[in-house]
Amino acid sequence: MNNYILEFKDVWKTYHMGEEKINALAGLNLGLENGSFTAVMGPSGSGKSTFLHVAGILDMPDQGVFRINGKETSKLSVKEQARLRRDEIGFIFQRFNLMSQLTALENVMLPMLNEDSSKAREILDRMGLQGKYDKRPSQLSGGEQQRVAIARALINEPSIILADEPTGELDSKNAHSIMKVLRDLNQEDGVSIVVVTHNPTSAQVADHIIHMGDGQIVNGNYIS
Amino acid sequence: MNLNKLAFNNIRRRKLRSILTMLGIIIGVATIVVLVGTTAGATTALKDETNEYMYDIIISPSVSSGSYMMDPETVSQVYKLSNIYDIKETSTFQEYIGTEIVTVVGTQDWKSVEIKKGSPGVVVDQSIADKGYGIGSKITIKDQELTVTGIVDADSTPVYVDQSVAKKIVDGKVSAISAQTKGDPKTVAQDVRKQVEGITVETKSQKVAEVQEMTNKSLLFAGIIASIALLVGIISVINTMLISVMERTKELGILKAIGFTNWEIKGSVLFESGLLGFIGSVLGVILGVLGSIAVANMLEFTEYLPMMTPWWLIIGSIVGATLLCVLAGLYPAMRASKLNVVEALRNE
Structure with missing residues (x-):
């Protein structure tokens, strides 16, 4: 029995754009271990989002x-x-x-x-948002909004957090602090984390980086 | 979190649109309450006015009996019949008051006697009162001395006395008995003719039956017209909910992404449309009742106001309109639950 939180075995996903067929995932094989922190990089159209x-x-x-937690x-x-x-899943969006x-x-x-x-307050406190419980998103900065989104992702104690360009809309200072929050969650709570990002600085925070291209892994953790 | 909270939020967030949508329901329900209520009130009023015709059969002495009154034996036979109920009788006879011949009418239904002055008991016509028989004075009918208690507004020159008094004066004889029948009046009439001798039995005249039928039809007609008004309101709910679902495509996508099931999302859309319907119909009923009060005042009809605003109409309008609005939300709710999450999230 393996200990994969995410497991892809020869996964295909094809989109039709008129006459043209696009293989967003073209026989993807990948296993991510429970408790890992992975960054997924790759050019647009490489299949990151579909992944x-x-x-x-x-x-x-x-x-x-495709299996999640088996x-x-x-x-x-x-x-x-x-x-x-x-x-089981917490989503964070760009x-x-x-x-x-x-x-x-x-x-x-x-x-x-x-x-x-009380639990929601606790998590918001942990995200450094004490005293901002009653603020609406429009009254919060981008970094603060993303922290609220992370708190929302955490509320049901997921086993994995999936983040789609979580720092894409933030300046470098906020981007760094959001990545640090994810880092801490991974290390302190053992939550598995997958971050899809264009930003190499953000990706560096992860334990390992997977590069995608044409719907497959170009380098990274293969299942043999 | 319960998604119904979001539904409240959506209605509050888009105040103008919610109010305009509800206006359709409000007008529809108010129209139903006023139209159906007024017709129901008018029907009751008409029935009251024509109360003396509100019998199924009327029993009177037959010509062959040689008398214009039924003797006490015949009367008690009629009272023993099992297939008639709500029996009313009158003993009516002629009497000289001074030099003038008047009709003395025994009545069991003082409500149908329009007393102008005074109270029930012994009620005379104005022309008789003018001849020295005003309220408080004595009047002698067939050796019985009675005291006049009221004055009636009538075309003929009658004296109304209580039926019990009239019956005693004529030794228990009765001129006519009216009653409701259990089952078809014609069949019962034939049955009565067989069982009791020396009487004629007539069923309610065709004309009265037609008038009653017509009031029932007008109630139905008013209901149909008012329902069309409500239908317009319901269509606007469908429209609003569809627009609301389309506008919130991304929001619904997020809800799905964070784990809400299709059923929960469907339920919240249905709840929202039902809520629009409920608030709208409650406001509509309030407006409708105010409208009915205004109509009642206009028609000098206020004593019939309780009949114009019956509970079945108020509760029925609210429950009916709310349920229809939930139905109106079905298609938008289905659209919402069938959204593709990935596409919905891409929607800006």
Whole structure:
């Protein structure tokens, strides 16, 4: 039994653009161990986003096997997929994707099953957002919004955080501090983290860097 | 977090649009309450006015009996019949008051006697009152001395007395008995003719039946017209919810990405449209009741106001409009739950 949090076995994903077929994932083989911190880099169109969508169960592979925590996602019902996203996965997006009408605290509590706000406050405190519970996203800086988004990703204690260009909208100082937050989460809480990024400085924070190209791994952790 | 909280938020966030959408429901429901309520009130009023015709059969002495009144034996036979109910009787006879011949009417229903002055008991026409029989004075009918208690507004020159008094004066004889029937009036009428001798039985006149039928039809017609008004409101709810879902494509994508199921998302859209319907219909009922009060005042109809705003109409309008709005949210909710997450997240 391996200890992979994410496991791709010959995964294909093809998009049709009119007549043209684009293989976003072309026989991807990859295993990421539980507790690892991985940065995924590569040019636009290399398949990074599709990789992250399949990893986050937002998209299904056309062919091949993808497992998260040992569970093969294509064998789950739509409802089970949603439950797995809620319980096991925390998403962080480039544009934060907070609900503009909700306060910071409400945004963090959104995926929660109960209405107990103490845990959400605790996580916001840890993100350095004491006293900003009732601020709406428009009243917060980009760095602060991304911290709220990280708090939201953490609220259900996921086993993995998937981040899509989390520093893409931030200046270098904020970008660095967000990466440090992720670093700490990985080291202190043992949460597995995958960050897709263009930014080499951000990528350096990770334990290892995978480069993608044409829907495959160019270098990195192969499954033999 | 419960997604229903977001639904409240959405309605509050887009105040103008929510109000305009609800306005459709408000106008629709208010129209129903006023139109159906006024018609229901008018129907009750009409039934009250035509109360003396509100019988299924009327029993009177037959010509062959040789009398214009039924003797006490015949009357008690009628009262024993099992297939009639709500039995009313009157003993009516002629009497000289001074030199003038008047009709003395025994009544069991003082509500249908329009007393102008005084109170029920012994009520005379104005022309008789003018001849020295005003309120408080004595009047002698067939050796019985009675005290006049009121004055009636009538075309003919009657004296109204309580039926119990009238019946005693004529030794328990009765001129006519009206009653409701259990089952078809014609069948019951035939049955009564067979069982009791010396009487004629007539069923309610065709004309009265037609008038009653018409009031029922007008109630239905008012309902249909008002429902069209509500339908317009419901369509605006469908429209608003569709726009709302399309506008929130990205938001719904985020909700899916962080783990909400399709059912939860569908439920929140349905809840939101139902909420629009509920608030709209409550406001509509309030407006409708105010409208009914205004109509009642205009028609000098205020005593029928409770009949114009019955509970079945108020509760029915709110429950009905809310359910219809939930239905209106079905298609938008389906659109929302079928969104592709990856595409929705790309949406700006």
